[in-house]
Amino acid sequence: MRQSVRFYLGERLVSLDDVAPEQTLLDWLRHEGRTGTKEGCNEGDCGACTVVVARLRGDRVVLRAVNACIQLLPMLDGAALFTIEDVGSAGALHPVQEAMVTFNGAQCGFCTPGFVMSMVAYRNADERPDDDAAIDSALSGNLCRCTGYAPIVRAMKQALAAPDSPFETALPALGAKLEALQDGEDVAIETSHGAIFLPASAASLARYLQEHPETLIVAGATDVGLWVTKAMRPLPRVAFIGQCPDLMRLECDDEGLHIGAAVTYDAAREALAALLPDFGALVGRIGSTPIRNSATLCGNIANGSPIGDGPPALIAAGAMLHLRRGAEKRVIPLERYFLAYGKQDRQAGEFVEAVTIPPLAEGTFYRSYKISKRFDQDISAVLAAFALRVDKEGIVQEARLAFGGMAATPCRAERAEAVLIGAKWHEATLEAARLALAEDFTPLNDMRASAWYRQTVAANLLTRFFEESQGETMRLAKAGGLAHV
Ligand SMILES: Cc1cc2nc3c(=O)[nH]c(=O)nc-3n(C[C@H](O)[C@H](O)[C@H](O)COP(=O)(O)OP(=O)(O)OC[C@H]3O[C@@H](n4cnc5c(N)ncnc54)[C@H](O)[C@@H]3O)c2cc1C
Ligand code: FES
Ligand code: FES
Structure with missing residues (x-):
């Protein structure tokens, strides 16, 4: 059992043993003097706070843009975090920053650090087509109210063609540093600021929730983050499940596609598209790239909102929900989970372990449609x-x-x-x-x-x-x- 949260902030290893469960990453960064990361909406909409989180996935280092305003600090355990201060400097701009200068990609500049971080993540993505649609999608979580988007898209195209910068050449060495942080331990911190638990397995989570049934479960925090920043809700005891390996299971077998409780929309998108192309397309309409990089399908379900996009798409597909309390497991048709407004079929100490989408019976025609203003x-x-x-x-x-x-x-x-x-x-x-x-x-x-x-x-x-x-x-x-x- 470890009693600290550990991650890299740029080159520096940070170890925190006294952190409040509801501490947002953005507030922490700005108190650390990393004021290049801006606060705009404080609710995941504008992208002014975008940072890049690097994680080990197998033997690869994967970079993702996320909204610092609604990430809670303990979620960073095991990761490397990069802010605008890490990617380039006054005399040695990152190729994305160079391109933003060349193409006049900034006026007031308030949105610019966030754009640059989304662009850095895209430049380092596995697939990074340079067509407008793909770039628009990569930048869908960043709003600019004075420059307009065309110069920024031009800058992105230029930056995609540029050679690696020192930031990129340092990334392969990061793998070993991240590997050293993966100790397979549960993390438990109890201080006057609250209690934090990061389970190393689903069994640990099940045990912890039985001991502390009042625990709030947090996966991607794209709903819970707003309870903190907008409703000012204290979170006295939180289990952060986003990096629990058992819950990151994404597998397709005869029973269908199993999507664990920690699988994000981004991680599930390809498999969903292979099973139900229309669902794959719908995922591209959920939030924005940084939201999908954090938000989980199971969080979308567990939240129980009547306007969540995932649940109806899953219900039409015949999805089954896997719930667990201690060693007891049950599987129910997803529609039965939603009992009434704000009331779901989940007991104290129980958690959503996964959702399974069975293969459609032959000859079934499936479609999903999202109607929204944007x-x-x-x-x-x-x-x-x-x-x-x-x-x-x-x-x-x-x-x-x-x-x-x-x-x-x-x-x-x-x-x-x-x-x-x-x-x-x-x-x-x-x-x-x-x-x-x-x-x-x-x-x-x-x-x-x-x-x-x-x-x-x-x-x-x-x-x-x-x-x-x-x-x-x-x-x-x-x-x-x-x-x-
Ligand atoms: C800017 C923005 C845009 C958004 N756009 C969309 C959109 O287009 N469509 C849409 O549907 N939603 C949208 N959302 C809402 C949100 O992103 C989704 O509901 C998301 O899927 C929630 O997942 P999460 O992992 O972040 O959940 P969290 O915020 O971590 O948790 C949400 C709720 O589920 C509970 N929970 C999480 N995991 C479990 C578990 N395993 N077992 C039991 N309880 C659990 C938590 O306790 C909490 O009550 C948006 C949110 C933001 C901030
Ligand atoms: S401050 Fe607007 S998305 Fe975070
Ligand atoms: S440059 Fe002003 S908001 Fe983008």
């Missing part, structure tokens, strides 16, 4: 995800219509599903299902959308699904899946 970094007004299987006679055998933003929890449209099952998949059935949707839900009026808008868009998404299924049905029919509809 493409990136926006919360859904409505999230609809549908899976439908018809037999060779065109009769619907299975229908799963799941929605977010339509009720107090993510849920299925049971009346509309009942209309579909056993009916022929054609226009008249679609119309009947559209009408049934109105009985399934009484959506909210709020600042994101009116109830009328939500209801209308939900029915229209079902029509879109119907239209898209027509072409797809032909393809599946030719491939021997569905015969005809």
Whole structure:
């Protein structure tokens, strides 16, 4: 059992044995004198606070941009942290900084350190295409209110072509330093500031939660971080599970795709896209690159928000949730987890261990649709995800219509599903299902959308699904899946 949190800040090894669970990385950095990292929104939206976190993944050092304002300091255990002060200096700019100067990528400059850090992470990514769409996505978590984005994108393109700088040439040596930090120990710190636990295994976490059922679990902190920075909530006892190896499991077998509780959206994206291409595309609409680098699918579920994007997409896919309390484990259909607004089927001391997405039955047509005002970094007004299987006679055998933003929890449209099952998949059935949707839900009026808008868009998404299924049905029919509809 270790009683300190250890990480590298640039070249310096930091060891902290008295740290508050709710200490944000941004506040800590600025108190350390690293004031190049800025505070803008303090809620993960603007990117002024972006820093780069390097971790060992297998034998590789992987760099990711994250929002320092909503990272909690103990989450850094085992990592190397780089801020704007680490990548270049006045006489020796990093190629990204050089390019920002060349292309006039800054005016007031407040956003610039954050942009530079996102750009440094992208320059060091495994895949770093230099097309506009990929660069826009890499910079989706950084807002600039005076320069405009075109010069910054030009700078990114130039920087992608530049040779390694001293920052990059030092990275391979970092692997051994990070390796030395991986001691496989639980970390437990109890001080007057609060209690921190970092489990080295799922079994350790299970034991700890039984001893301390009041513990708050934190994975990526992209929800919890805001409880600290916006609601000023103290967090007296926290288990940080983000680096627990057992919970980082991402595997595909006959039962489907298993996604452990510590797997981030970024880490799961490729596997999700391979299983359900539409879900993979949806992941690109969740938050921004730095948010997806921290946020987990299981955190999205456990948070229980009615407007979380992951749950409806998973429910339509037939996902099963794995819960654990001590040695007791249970597996439930995901939709049963959401009992009421703010109330989930989770006992004290229990935690979400994983979610499994089974392979779709042959011939199933799956789609997910996110409706929000902006493409990136926006919360859904409505999230609809549908899976439908018809037999060779065109009769619907299975229908799963799941929605977010339509009720107090993510849920299925049971009346509309009942209309579909056993009916022929054609226009008249679609119309009947559209009408049934109105009985399934009484959506909210709020600042994101009116109830009328939500209801209308939900029915229209079902029509879109119907239209898209027509072409797809032909393809599946030719491939021997569905015969005809
Ligand atoms: C700027 C920004 C943009 C966002 N955009 C989107 C978006 O587009 N779509 C969307 O759906 N969400 C969005 N979110 C919300 C958030 O990113 C997601 O809900 C995310 O998936 C939460 O995962 P996390 O690992 O960060 O959870 P955390 O913040 O670590 O935890 C969230 C909740 O789940 C609990 N929890 C976490 N893991 C477990 C576990 N294993 N067992 C039991 N309980 C657990 C925590 O106690 C807490 O109650 C956004 C957030 C921000 C800040
Ligand atoms: S300060 Fe805006 S994202 Fe952190
Ligand atoms: S240069 Fe002013 S906000 Fe970007």
